[in-house]
Amino acid sequence: MSEPDPDFEPRQLTPEELKARKRRNLWLGLSLFAFVVAILIITMIRISGTGAVPRGGF
Amino acid sequence: MTDQPIISDVRPATAGDYVQLLKPRIMLLVVFTAFVGLVAAESVSGIAMHPFMAAMATLAVALGSGAAGAINMWYDSDIDAQMTRTATRPIPSGAVPREEALSLGLILSAASVMLMWLASNWLAAALLAFSIVYYGVIYTMWLKRATPQNIVIGGGAGAFPPVIGWAAVTGTVPQDAWILFAIIFMWTPPHFWALSLLAHKEYEKVSVPMLPVTHGAAVTRRQIMVYTLVLFATTMLPLVTGLGGVIYGATAGLLGLGFIALSGRLLMTRAGEADATPTENKLAAGTFAFSIFYLFAIYAALLVEHLFGLSIPVSELLA
Numbered sequence: 001m002s003e004p005d006p007d008f009e010p011r012q013l014t015p016e017e018l019k020a021r022k023r024r025n026l027w028l029g030l031s032l033f034a035f036v037v038a039i040l041i042i043t044m045i046r047i048s049g050t051g052a053v054p055r056g057g058f
Numbered sequence: 059m060t061d062q063p064i065i066s067d068v069r070p071a072t073a074g075d076y077v078q079l080l081k082p083r084i085m086l087l088v089v090f091t092a093f094v095g096l097v098a099a100e101s102v103s104g105i106a107m108h109p110f111m112a113a114m115a116t117l118a119v120a121l122g123s124g125a126a127g128a129i130n131m132w133y134d135s136d137i138d139a140q141m142t143r144t145a146t147r148p149i150p151s152g153a154v155p156r157e158e159a160l161s162l163g164l165i166l167s168a169a170s171v172m173l174m175w176l177a178s179n180w181l182a183a184a185l186l187a188f189s190i191v192y193y194g195v196i197y198t199m200w201l202k203r204a205t206p207q208n209i210v211i212g213g214g215a216g217a218f219p220p221v222i223g224w225a226a227v228t229g230t231v232p233q234d235a236w237i238l239f240a241i242i243f244m245w246t247p248p249h250f251w252a253l254s255l256l257a258h259k260e261y262e263k264v265s266v267p268m269l270p271v272t273h274g275a276a277v278t279r280r281q282i283m284v285y286t287l288v289l290f291a292t293t294m295l296p297l298v299t300g301l302g303g304v305i306y307g308a309t310a311g312l313l314g315l316g317f318i319a320l321s322g323r324l325l326m327t328r329a330g331e332a333d334a335t336p337t338e339n340k341l342a343a344g345t346f347a348f349s350i351f352y353l354f355a356i357y358a359a360l361l362v363e364h365l366f367g368l369s370i371p372v373s374e375l376l377a
Binding site: 009012014016017019020021023024027035039042043045048050 | 070071072073076089108110114117169173176177
């Protein structure tokens, strides 16, 4: 494995790139939250036993 | 910190770029046909899914379609960059790194299959997983660059959504579900070949063996005609099994004859040839556009019949 370069400086992100990254993280967070809520509701429906029933069963 | 110059040869990705990675137009057709399969299954089997579960199963199909689209864009980014029609896609335009598209595709694949399993059953989840692999691996990584039959065999991937919708409700895939599969399977070649008649030079440039590239435009126009006739026969099957009623029969019959007429006219032209007139090429573009409307319309007819209980079997009308 090579030694890390002590003079290495990571590239600075432009303000637009920082803004885009922030927006993307926000969307990722919201999507993840929505997914978790969906799984929670699905679990509740499955426990109640009404996932798929004969017509007129709800 | 040093005053290092800012290297910015790529534009930052927008939400729209990630949506583009998921191929939203294909997703729309996939979701619609899956929903029709789901509604028809409820109507035929008498089993009703909980509305939230049905919504989640439909969402799972959408996510699965997007996942396959992202994997396709990841793998095809080399040839996409060389074709005018695809050069502005998120990866070749530099907005989204290739690895990110692959990660998105893999994560969405896993999430969609898991969501489908939880919302419905293992069979629907397995079919969804298979259709993602079919499109993302079998079609994209193998068939597309290997054989002029790529569209014919690969069309199976796009034909799965109504079967998945059906399986989500009943946990089975009966004959009617496979008829819905067969309609899309037979529709895909004439639909796509009409477009490839116009884009064959681009496919030639990147060595993708689409039918017009390997066998020429005349053979392609003939194949469009043959497949349109077989498609017409296939769309009559729901009338035999009772899946489709009078509304469906009238829609599929009239629009099917329209599709045959367009394919017949296309056969008589030199569309796709080097010396084709703009009017002849316009007819190929028109056939492509009509084919999209055609599939939406016949599936919409089935949806209306099953959603609103308007299905009158043709046998009853004749009795």
